[in-house]
Amino acid sequence: MKPxxxxxxxxxxxxxxxxxxxxxxxxxxxxxLGGTFVLRIEDTDQKRSTxxxxxxxxxxxxxxxxxxxxxxxxxxxxxxxxxxxxxxxIKRYHEIAEQLISExxxxxxxxTAEETAQMRKDFAASKGIPEERIREAGFKYTSPWRDKxxxxxxxxxxxxxxxxTGAKIGFEDLVHGRLEKPDEDLDDFVLLRADGIPLYNxxxxxxxxxxxxxxxxxxxxxxxxxxxxxxxxxxxGWTQPVFAHFPLIMGQNGExxxxxxxxxxxxxxxxxxxxxxxxxxxxxxxxxxxxxNDEYFTREQMIEFFDLKDVGKTNxxxxxxxxxxxxxxxxxxFPPAQIxxxxxxxxxxxxxxxxxxDAKLETAVKAFAPRAKTLVEMAASIKPYYAKGVxxxxxxxxxxxxxxxxxxxxxxxTKLLALPEWTATAIDPIVDVIATETGxxxxxxxxxxxxxxxxxxxxxxxxxxxxxxGKDETIRRFDAVLGG
RNA sequence: GGCCCCGUCGUCUAGUGGCCUAGGACGGUGCCCUCUCACGGCAUAAACCCGGGUUCGAAUCCCGGCGGGGUCACCA
Numbered sequence: 001m002k003p004x005x006x007x008x009x010x011x012x013x014x015x016x017x018x019x020x021x022x023x024x025x026x027x028x029x030x031x032x033l034g035g036t037f038v039l040r041i042e043d044t045d046q047k048r049s050t051x052x053x054x055x056x057x058x059x060x061x062x063x064x065x066x067x068x069x070x071x072x073x074x075x076x077x078x079x080x081x082x083x084x085x086x087x088x089x090i091k092r093y094h095e096i097a098e099q100l101i102s103e104x105x106x107x108x109x110x111x112t113a114e115e116t117a118q119m120r121k122d123f124a125a126s127k128g129i130p131e132e133r134i135r136e137a138g139f140k141y142t143s144p145w146r147d148k149x150x151x152x153x154x155x156x157x158x159x160x161x162x163x164x165t166g167a168k169i170g171f172e173d174l175v176h177g178r179l180e181k182p183d184e185d186l187d188d189f190v191l192l193r194a195d196g197i198p199l200y201n202x203x204x205x206x207x208x209x210x211x212x213x214x215x216x217x218x219x220x221x222x223x224x225x226x227x228x229x230x231x232x233x234x235x236x237g238w239t240q241p242v243f244a245h246f247p248l249i250m251g252q253n254g255e256x257x258x259x260x261x262x263x264x265x266x267x268x269x270x271x272x273x274x275x276x277x278x279x280x281x282x283x284x285x286x287x288x289x290x291x292x293n294d295e296y297f298t299r300e301q302m303i304e305f306f307d308l309k310d311v312g313k314t315n316x317x318x319x320x321x322x323x324x325x326x327x328x329x330x331x332x333x334f335p336p337a338q339i340x341x342x343x344x345x346x347x348x349x350x351x352x353x354x355x356x357x358d359a360k361l362e363t364a365v366k367a368f369a370p371r372a373k374t375l376v377e378m379a380a381s382i383k384p385y386y387a388k389g390v391x392x393x394x395x396x397x398x399x400x401x402x403x404x405x406x407x408x409x410x411x412x413x414t415k416l417l418a419l420p421e422w423t424a425t426a427i428d429p430i431v432d433v434i435a436t437e438t439g440x441x442x443x444x445x446x447x448x449x450x451x452x453x454x455x456x457x458x459x460x461x462x463x464x465x466x467x468x469x470g471k472d473e474t475i476r477r478f479d480a481v482l483g484g
Numbered sequence: 485g486g487c488c489c490c491g492u493c494g495u496c497u498a499g500u501g502g503c504c505u506a507g508g509a510c511g512g513u514g515c516c517c518u519c520u521c522a523c524g525g526c527a528u529a530a531a532c533c534c535g536g537g538u539u540c541g542a543a544u545c546c547c548g549g550c551g552g553g554g555u556c557a558c559c560a
Binding site for chain 1: 485486487488489490491495496497498507508509510511518519520521522523524552553554555556557558559560
């Protein structure tokens with residue numbers, strides 16, 4: 001059977017890097033096995049969900065090239081199991097909740113949020129312990145409505161009626177193996193809030209079932225809620241999917257990568273910083289998963305090699321240096337035309353709007369690929385080559401454009417003017433030629449040329465540098481230095 | 485703190501009882517290449533959390549300790 005997997009983000013902010021990896025791994029799994037990748041928006045947290053966030057997540061996924069087979073923005077209501085936004089199927093959750101209630105597997109709890117909160121507080125106070133430790137002290141919420149069935153005319157929430165027998169409840173996890181705990185450790189978790197909106201554990205189970213999801217791959221932080229969900233599957237008599245709980249991505253301080261404390265948690269930040277989408281994918285796919293000693297994968301190789309069973313168990317730490325190294329690798333590896341196309345928005349961003357993917361840009365990409373860590377850097381490096389004229393750095397001029405330097409420059413100009421064609425391969429040898437003819441060191445020849453052409457002391461090889469500039473602009477800049 | 489998960493170089497990892505004097509990658513260090521800056525090449529330092537078992541033999545299996553993380557909501 002072809003797997004049906006899903007990525008079910010909550011639209012409460014930008015696309016999180018951990019979410020992106022979860023999406024990627026699920027997507028890869030589906031693609032390799034010819035399965036289906038579903039995107040579902042879990043927008044039941046009405047306080048925090050926003051349309052902007054939905055957009056940000058969709059944009060982030062698209063930028064990464066992770067496409068979904070079912071979900072938002074697709075024809076025919078998004079696919080065969082709509083809707084793909086939880087808030088659009090509230091009725092369905094109520095239906096299931098009612099069924100559970102009628103079967104005695106759930107109940108209406110008229111206790112208010114304030115009351116339950118107070119109960120916790122009182123218990124903690126009576127034991128003289130902080131609230132998060134009430135569980136160890138034996139606190140377990142027991143609703144006075146647990147065994148009642150009457151329907152009152154006031155707000156209620158629906159709780160799952162967990163039957164604790166002391167038996168183990170658990171599941172087979174693809175990365176962890178058998179995971180279980182005594183069902184007594186679970187409680188009557190809330191299915192429906194007082195306003196009728198489902199909570200995560202409920203909506204998630206109903207949807208995964210309705211959408212016929214076969215494999216649920218998500219972060220390890222969900223392990224504990226999975227036990228509750230398993231109880232629900234059993235109560236409903238539904239077949240549960242195969243679970244796979246992924247290790248977490250931690251910030252460099254060792255804490256879980258959070259939106260507040262770690263700017264790098266935002267996929268959009270990397271886009272802004274000039275990271276290639278594929279580089280981000282490659283970096284993130286290796287964080288917690290490996291294929292022998294392989295480090296770099298094309299998209300096709302990722303699909304070919306990825307398997308949920310090869311996912312590791314240990315949390316990984318975000319390593320910006322390795323991300324950069326991965327980015328450099330792909331900048332150097334992808335065809336110049338492709339990098340050039342990716343570079344256009346970054347050039348436009350800094351005012352170079354006349355650039356297009358042509359011979360000049362490709363030459364520039366080739367020249368700067370080994371020198372740029374990011375597309376932002378590359379764009380900045382290339383920008384001067386699209387300008388008319390250049391301001392020569394004073395210190396550089398003093399050092400390299402003295403009388404001797406200008407003499408070399410003039411000589412170079414003569415040789416350049418005599419060239420049959422203006423290409424890097426044609427230009428490059430002139431430094432050697434002049435060196436041989438005059439006996440001067442190459443540095444004495446190349447540096448004056450470089451300073452005159454770029455205004456500074458560093459640039460790619462003379463051939464590439466002048467080729468990028470073009471004949472006219474090169475000579476113009478030479479003349480500006482030589483005067484008259 | 486209860487419960488749950490995890491524990492190989494600084495980091496990501498290979499490793500599934502002998503192939504391990506523990507391999508690769510990023511980062512670090514040194515050297516080489518060189519018209520500048522890079523790229524690249526070569527070399528090098530650096531780890532099996534600790535303690536008990538099991539076994540002829542353990543990074544690999546078991547137990548305990550320690551350490552890290554997650555989770556304990558009418559968030560997801």
